[in-house]
Amino acid sequence: MATMEEQDSGLCLASILEDFVKQRNIRVSFDVDSSSKKTDETCVVEGRDLPTDPSDLRRYEAARWVRNTLGVVGGRDLPADPSEDDFRIALRSGIMLCNVLNRVKPGAVPKVVEAPNDPLANQDGAALSAFQYFENLRNFLVVVEEMGIPMFEVSDFEKGGKSSRIVECVLALKSYREWKQSGGSGSWRYTFNSKPTTFGMAKQYKRKDSEEPIDAVTSSPSNTPSSEQPLIDQSGSSTKHEVSEGTGISIDAIVRAVFADKQQEEVPGIVEDMLKSVMVEYERRLATQSELLQVSMRNKDKLDPDVLERTISSNEDMLSDASNEEENVIEIVNMEASQDDNVEELKSQECELYGISKEKIEKQQMIIDVQQTHTEELKHDLKNIKTGLSLLQMKYQQEFASLGEHLHGLANAAAGYTRVLEENRKLYNQVQDLKGSIRVYCRVRPFLPGKTSDLTTVDHIEGSTIAIATPSKYGKECQKSFTFNKVFGPSASQEAVFADTQPLIRSVLDGYNVCIFAYGQTGSGKTFTMMGPNELTEESLGVNYRALSDLFQLSSERKETFSYNISVQMLEIYNEQVRDLLATNGQTSRLEIRNNSPDGINVPEATLVPVSTTSDVIYLMNLGQKNRAVSATAMNDRSSRSHSCLTVHVQGKDLTSGAILRGSMHLVDLAGSERIDKSEVTGDRLKEAQHINKSLSALGDVIASLSQKNNHIPYRNSKLTQLLQDALGGQAKTLMFIHISPELETLGETISTLKFAERVATVELGAARVNKDNSEVKELKEQVASLKAALARKESEADQTQLPRPLTPDKLVRKKSLGLSSSFSKANTRKHNKPSQIDDVNSIGSQGRSDSASSIDLQGLVSSPSWKSASIDGKEEEMEFISDKSFEVRKIPYEEANESDGTATSDCSESNLMWQLNVQVNMPRAATSNGSLGSSNKLKKNQTKSSKEIKSMIPSLIPAPSRRLSLGAINSSPAQTSSRHNTVSVKKRQNPK
Numbered sequence: 001m002a003t004m005e006e007q008d009s010g011l012c013l014a015s016i017l018e019d020f021v022k023q024r025n026i027r028v029s030f031d032v033d034s035s036s037k038k039t040d041e042t043c044v045v046e047g048r049d050l051p052t053d054p055s056d057l058r059r060y061e062a063a064r065w066v067r068n069t070l071g072v073v074g075g076r077d078l079p080a081d082p083s084e085d086d087f088r089i090a091l092r093s094g095i096m097l098c099n100v101l102n103r104v105k106p107g108a109v110p111k112v113v114e115a116p117n118d119p120l121a122n123q124d125g126a127a128l129s130a131f132q133y134f135e136n137l138r139n140f141l142v143v144v145e146e147m148g149i150p151m152f153e154v155s156d157f158e159k160g161g162k163s164s165r166i167v168e169c170v171l172a173l174k175s176y177r178e179w180k181q182s183g184g185s186g187s188w189r190y191t192f193n194s195k196p197t198t199f200g201m202a203k204q205y206k207r208k209d210s211e212e213p214i215d216a217v218t219s220s221p222s223n224t225p226s227s228e229q230p231l232i233d234q235s236g237s238s239t240k241h242e243v244s245e246g247t248g249i250s251i252d253a254i255v256r257a258v259f260a261d262k263q264q265e266e267v268p269g270i271v272e273d274m275l276k277s278v279m280v281e282y283e284r285r286l287a288t289q290s291e292l293l294q295v296s297m298r299n300k301d302k303l304d305p306d307v308l309e310r311t312i313s314s315n316e317d318m319l320s321d322a323s324n325e326e327e328n329v330i331e332i333v334n335m336e337a338s339q340d341d342n343v344e345e346l347k348s349q350e351c352e353l354y355g356i357s358k359e360k361i362e363k364q365q366m367i368i369d370v371q372q373t374h375t376e377e378l379k380h381d382l383k384n385i386k387t388g389l390s391l392l393q394m395k396y397q398q399e400f401a402s403l404g405e406h407l408h409g410l411a412n413a414a415a416g417y418t419r420v421l422e423e424n425r426k427l428y429n430q431v432q433d434l435k436g437s438i439r440v441y442c443r444v445r446p447f448l449p450g451k452t453s454d455l456t457t458v459d460h461i462e463g464s465t466i467a468i469a470t471p472s473k474y475g476k477e478c479q480k481s482f483t484f485n486k487v488f489g490p491s492a493s494q495e496a497v498f499a500d501t502q503p504l505i506r507s508v509l510d511g512y513n514v515c516i517f518a519y520g521q522t523g524s525g526k527t528f529t530m531m532g533p534n535e536l537t538e539e540s541l542g543v544n545y546r547a548l549s550d551l552f553q554l555s556s557e558r559k560e561t562f563s564y565n566i567s568v569q570m571l572e573i574y575n576e577q578v579r580d581l582l583a584t585n586g587q588t589s590r591l592e593i594r595n596n597s598p599d600g601i602n603v604p605e606a607t608l609v610p611v612s613t614t615s616d617v618i619y620l621m622n623l624g625q626k627n628r629a630v631s632a633t634a635m636n637d638r639s640s641r642s643h644s645c646l647t648v649h650v651q652g653k654d655l656t657s658g659a660i661l662r663g664s665m666h667l668v669d670l671a672g673s674e675r676i677d678k679s680e681v682t683g684d685r686l687k688e689a690q691h692i693n694k695s696l697s698a699l700g701d702v703i704a705s706l707s708q709k710n711n712h713i714p715y716r717n718s719k720l721t722q723l724l725q726d727a728l729g730g731q732a733k734t735l736m737f738i739h740i741s742p743e744l745e746t747l748g749e750t751i752s753t754l755k756f757a758e759r760v761a762t763v764e765l766g767a768a769r770v771n772k773d774n775s776e777v778k779e780l781k782e783q784v785a786s787l788k789a790a791l792a793r794k795e796s797e798a799d800q801t802q803l804p805r806p807l808t809p810d811k812l813v814r815k816k817s818l819g820l821s822s823s824f825s826k827a828n829t830r831k832h833n834k835p836s837q838i839d840d841v842n843s844i845g846s847q848g849r850s851d852s853a854s855s856i857d858l859q860g861l862v863s864s865p866s867w868k869s870a871s872i873d874g875k876e877e878e879m880e881f882i883s884d885k886s887f888e889v890r891k892i893p894y895e896e897a898n899e900s901d902g903t904a905t906s907d908c909s910e911s912n913l914m915w916q917l918n919v920q921v922n923m924p925r926a927a928t929s930n931g932s933l934g935s936s937n938k939l940k941k942n943q944t945k946s947s948k949e950i951k952s953m954i955p956s957l958i959p960a961p962s963r964r965l966s967l968g969a970i971n972s973s974p975a976q977t978s979s980r981h982n983t984v985s986v987k988k989r990q991n992p993k
């Protein structure tokens, strides 16, 4: 770039020197530097008036072409062979140049500033015109530059300017036009035509592609060519020599030529002149420039607004750009400086710090290094842990999945186990039933409101087992387990309790005797189970209500096949007295218990009320509860001071076979079993408690005897055991609900209750039997009766002859077929002498008594007169009954039994009868137990086993007086009639006496 500027200034300098030589008419000989091999031309300038000056020739050529192109008018100001000044002045306005250019390239300069026509205006606006001309020249130069045509400077139009460059420009334009007219295509290149000049050098110009306008105004002689210089292909020119553009002569050559023939002492003067002329030229040019600028500033307002605006804005832009750039540069320089400052500062600080705490830094660096090492180790550990964790997670998931499978299997197994347990329980219960065991259900009362539930005697309940937590003072064990048929926890509902009892209850309708009694200490929930709470709701109804309601429902379901009569009694044993709770007259007279009654009504004097609806039952229950003896104790504010018994009697007739089924159910709510000292009672309460305890201990004795299968069962030790004799000793289905309280202070009672219940569970009563009487059984009974009669006849005949006769084979066969033993004959044989023998038979008949039917049958046959005089004392009854003997056979159909007013009905199940017959065969002397027939030792031996079997039933062998009052009588009573209409009427049963 610098070289180019130098070259440019060199060009200017060369032209100045050239003019200097011309002005002084100095003859100069140019010897081209031998080092410059590219031009070996030698020219001799003879003087400015040489007619053959190639520059003149070229100027003429240019002028002529312009004139030709513009025509006479357009080129009128330009002479055909103009001098340099004429040429410059003619073209100075730029009008002709622009017009020529527009001819060469139409529309190249759209707006050419024309010369004003008014000569005055021309004079006044000389400055304006100069500016407008400048506009034309600038537009021209812009286009020319784009076309790749050699350019000139605006200053070349000034006096002393280089017109040769203008000439070259015009000739290049001419060349371009010729190229165009000759159909030139592609890119045009101007070739300097060296022919007209002897020392011209061929220069090649190529078209500049740049669109950037050239600002000729601002371009200085040193600047303007700089943009062109790189485009000039100066092939063949020496780069070391400054070259005069017009002549192609180097400054060096000119200077050498000038001084070639000069004396030493002339040189300084010439140099001085030369420098002066150079200085003058430069000053002139500067003055021209400044003049132009001043003119342009003065005429600013009169300028073309567009041009001015463009110029100003462009200048402003440039200026602002420049200033911006300058500012930016300054800013950058400042920033760099400040950065440098900062860096310096930091460096100094660092150095300072470095100097001050180098040790510290080293220490810290060490710590950092150690920490980094630790961090790395920790990272490593963390990675390991993460890996281990993910492995564990995977393992855990696998184990979890397999655990899920196991759990699933276990759940299935558990479900199966529960099913099996349930089945086992059912089977166990069936076995128990077959054995005739007393079923025992245990129920745990929940804590009463207001009592803490932290301390409980119940450790846990699992299935049918209850574990009681026992403190060490009760033994080494910390807990004691008891297993029963069923255990109900504190949360068991009344419905759930009943559900397990329902099948048992329903069997009443099938002719079974059922006994359910609730046992437990005061306040343990006996009344709650049997009746319900004081405030009854549908959910809280106890077993009693539910049982009757269920019986009603079942009977109505069976009404197509069976006709049922259901009636109830409510009794209470208070201070060892039996009281009628349904007595409407308020008098609860002392009632007698008669076991083995033919119709199962053991307390015949008690009010028997037929019922058919639940509302009947509720009414009666309320009545019974009102009459019940209750009082507050330390343990229960409404303690039952008595045993209460709701007895349900059911008689059903099979509508197809005519068979009679008879069942009864005792629902017993026992008085509290607690010890007296605990209930803190005195006086009457003490007496009550003593009676209660006495009766309960009697019950315990009976249970103990039954479980030990003793010969003698002490039923008669209390009214309670007497009342429950049928249930405990007969072929009844018996269920005992034992109740326990969860409170810790009741632990002693709880343990003794559970132990008692355990004993009860061991009692085997024998399989329950249905109380059924059908025609076949009746027939058999008749046969038995006729046989007995015939036998008696024969025996009386034999007695008359006093000759003992052996049994004929015929008799033996008959006996065998009937299953009667010889001993039975003997017993009957002795009957006349010892009336007790008849009683024995009757006793045997009643032995299978769950229904007492056989005894009734026989009693019917016997038609005992001693009935009416039967004592209330059991033993007396026995004795009286023994004296009663009759073998009259009577057939009593069901209707008759129902309708007869004083005849005992006979009902006995088939199986029962067969059982009786077996007993008769095997135990011809059932009365052995009372010792009346104990004469034969051999017989005793043979019968030991059998008598053992029946010993447990001995009390039931005690005959009960047959009642003369039948259900038929009750049914025909107004009470029954009204009950059919869902009203309850209570009828006190009359003593048959």
Ligand SMILES: Nc1ncnc2c1ncn2[C@@H]1O[C@H](COP(=O)(O)OP(=O)(O)OP(=O)(O)O)[C@@H](O)[C@H]1O
Binding pocket: 444, 445, 446, 448, 490, 520, 521, 522, 523, 524, 525, 526, 527, 528, 529, 532, 533, 534, 636, 638, 639, 640, 641, 670, 671, 672, 673, 739
């Ligand atoms: N299973 C139970 N659920 C809720 N409350 C119960 C339950 N069992 C008993 N109770 C309540 O406990 C209290 C005592 O019960 P309940 O009167 O039935 O005892 P009890 O054994 O009959 O007493 P007593 O021998 O003095 O007659 C009552 O308030 C009763 O409502």
